[in-house]
Amino acid sequence: MHHVVSKTDKTFKLEVKYINAVKGRGLFAKGSICKGDFVVEYRGDIISDAELQRRRKRYHTSSAAFMFEFKWRGKTWCIDASREDGSFGRIVNDDHKHPNCKMKKIDVNGQPHLCLFALNDIKEGEEISYDYRGEDYPWRTQMTSTAANTRADGDSDPSLRSKTQMNDTTGQNNSPQQMKDEDLQDSDELFDSTPESSDYYFTDTTSESDCDGDAYLLPNQTKLQLLYDELEVDESGSLSSLDCDTTPPDKMHSLASEASETEEPCSSQNAIDGVVVSAYQKRGVNRVYNKRHYCLYCCKPYAKMARHLESSHAYESDVAKALSFQKSSKERKKQLDYIRKRGNYAHNAAVMQSGKGELVPFKRPAKEAQGKDFMHCAYCQGLFTRKVLWRHMRTCRLQPQSVPLKPGKKRVQSMCIYTGPVPSNMTKQLWEVISVMHPDPITDIIKNDKVIIDMCAREDARIGKVGSQC
Numbered sequence: 001m002h003h004v005v006s007k008t009d010k011t012f013k014l015e016v017k018y019i020n021a022v023k024g025r026g027l028f029a030k031g032s033i034c035k036g037d038f039v040v041e042y043r044g045d046i047i048s049d050a051e052l053q054r055r056r057k058r059y060h061t062s063s064a065a066f067m068f069e070f071k072w073r074g075k076t077w078c079i080d081a082s083r084e085d086g087s088f089g090r091i092v093n094d095d096h097k098h099p100n101c102k103m104k105k106i107d108v109n110g111q112p113h114l115c116l117f118a119l120n121d122i123k124e125g126e127e128i129s130y131d132y133r134g135e136d137y138p139w140r141t142q143m144t145s146t147a148a149n150t151r152a153d154g155d156s157d158p159s160l161r162s163k164t165q166m167n168d169t170t171g172q173n174n175s176p177q178q179m180k181d182e183d184l185q186d187s188d189e190l191f192d193s194t195p196e197s198s199d200y201y202f203t204d205t206t207s208e209s210d211c212d213g214d215a216y217l218l219p220n221q222t223k224l225q226l227l228y229d230e231l232e233v234d235e236s237g238s239l240s241s242l243d244c245d246t247t248p249p250d251k252m253h254s255l256a257s258e259a260s261e262t263e264e265p266c267s268s269q270n271a272i273d274g275v276v277v278s279a280y281q282k283r284g285v286n287r288v289y290n291k292r293h294y295c296l297y298c299c300k301p302y303a304k305m306a307r308h309l310e311s312s313h314a315y316e317s318d319v320a321k322a323l324s325f326q327k328s329s330k331e332r333k334k335q336l337d338y339i340r341k342r343g344n345y346a347h348n349a350a351v352m353q354s355g356k357g358e359l360v361p362f363k364r365p366a367k368e369a370q371g372k373d374f375m376h377c378a379y380c381q382g383l384f385t386r387k388v389l390w391r392h393m394r395t396c397r398l399q400p401q402s403v404p405l406k407p408g409k410k411r412v413q414s415m416c417i418y419t420g421p422v423p424s425n426m427t428k429q430l431w432e433v434i435s436v437m438h439p440d441p442i443t444d445i446i447k448n449d450k451v452i453i454d455m456c457a458r459e460d461a462r463i464g465k466v467g468s469q470c
């Protein structure tokens with residue numbers, strides 16, 4: 001229970017290792033785990049069915065692979081774990097034949113949590129797995145022959161890798177595979193994990209009947225395209241976790257009230273107002289290429305990111321994967337570029353929230369610009385001016401093929417708004433509305449006026465639909 005409440009993982013018992021280019025990373029036992037033990041929580045944003053449908057349209061397959069939907073109290077919910085937040089639950093791979101864990105829904109203070117429990121004793125070094133429960137995941141047929149050769153420290157056999165890459169490409173299909181609800185039972189037999197009962201449960205052993213009666217989770221997409229397949233050009237990156245409509249209804253009111261009670265007037269929304277984006281520099285007529293990128297792992301800026309990643313973070317799974325490709329190869333460059341983009345995005349989100357530091361744009365402007373005129377692309381996470389974003393998104397290489405994009409400027413902005421941080425003083429719903437308003441003096445007044453913000457928060461809490469009221 002402690003780990004669920006404190007949102008931590010059992011780092012002393014578990015570790016993430018890079019397995020191979022097809023399977024990606026996996027979670028492994030660092031020590032022995034007993035049958036029935038809580039292993040790890042599948043953490044992420046909890047979102048409603050409506051929000052799930054919205055994100056499904058926007059997400060690239062690689063992000064959608066981290067969406068798990070389930071039924072709870074008669075409604076469909078989803079845990080969106082697409083954000084690389086360092087949590088372990090999202091790393092656990094599928095094994096439909098001999099899984100050593102099982103997913104269960106746990107009720108903690110009225111909120112559902114998805115947790116893995118050991119189905120049998122797990123030995124040190126064993127990979128943690130559970131049955132994703134779908135019927136036709138591509139790896140179940142494609143990977144059978146390679147599974148036995150998989151090692152946790154790298155690719156087993158390059159010829160196997162290229163074979164599976166070939167299969168992966170052949171079977172490529174960006175359209176989301178719809179999962180049906182037959183496995184998504186809404187179990188009333190949720191484990192009562194209030195503090196009083198949790199200790200009992202976690203020291204107990206899960207019986208077979210418990211397992212059978214509980215719900216399984218299903219990923220919405222069955223195919224994780226390899227990163228290097230997605231990264232055709234340097235406009236790459238992963239989709240971020242999108243922070244909107246993520247709160248189950250029973251929590252919405254209290255969050256809205258918390259927001260309205262905050263004494264800090266519009267701190268985060270104001271913060272971006274002071275942030276600038278530096279212009280590129282020139283020496284004579286020549287442009288100086290001195291842009292620095294932020295490291296995803298140590299958060300420091302570097303001009304030579306590839307060199308830095310190789311020398312300082314070679315054991316991070318994504319870096320290890322990049323380095324497994326030949327020097328100067330296209331794949332290696334793409335994988336490193338992907339890491340670089342995510343580092344810049346993490347840095348930009350922090351700057352936007354704190355109002356301190358400088359934003360790193362996709363391209364530096366000719367003249368210093370205001371941070372509030374920039375937004376992240378919902379697909380590649382590059383930072384673009386609001387004007388250019390519209391054009392960029394039509395050609396962004398990470399745009400899901402299944403969703404032909406014909407958006408106007410406004411629609412693009414509303415899609416991308418979720419990639420920025422939510423100001424601490426307002427609800428996600430209100431922030432969504434304000435952020436897509438035309439950036440003019442009236443909008444500035446609204447977003448900086450505590451009375452208006454409070455009023456909207458109260459309305460939001462009352463009817464749960466602030467968007468339609470504004």
Ligand SMILES: C[S@@+](CC[C@H](N)C(=O)[O-])C[C@H]1O[C@@H](n2cnc3c(N)ncnc32)[C@H](O)[C@@H]1O
Nearest residue numbers: 022023024025065090091092093094139223224
């Ligand atoms: C929730 S993620 C699991 C973590 C993922 N391996 C990673 O490195 O981020 C689900 C994705 O992992 C991959 N995966 C899961 N189980 C697999 C398996 N048994 N064989 C091959 N790939 C698997 C699939 O690409 C799937 O879309």
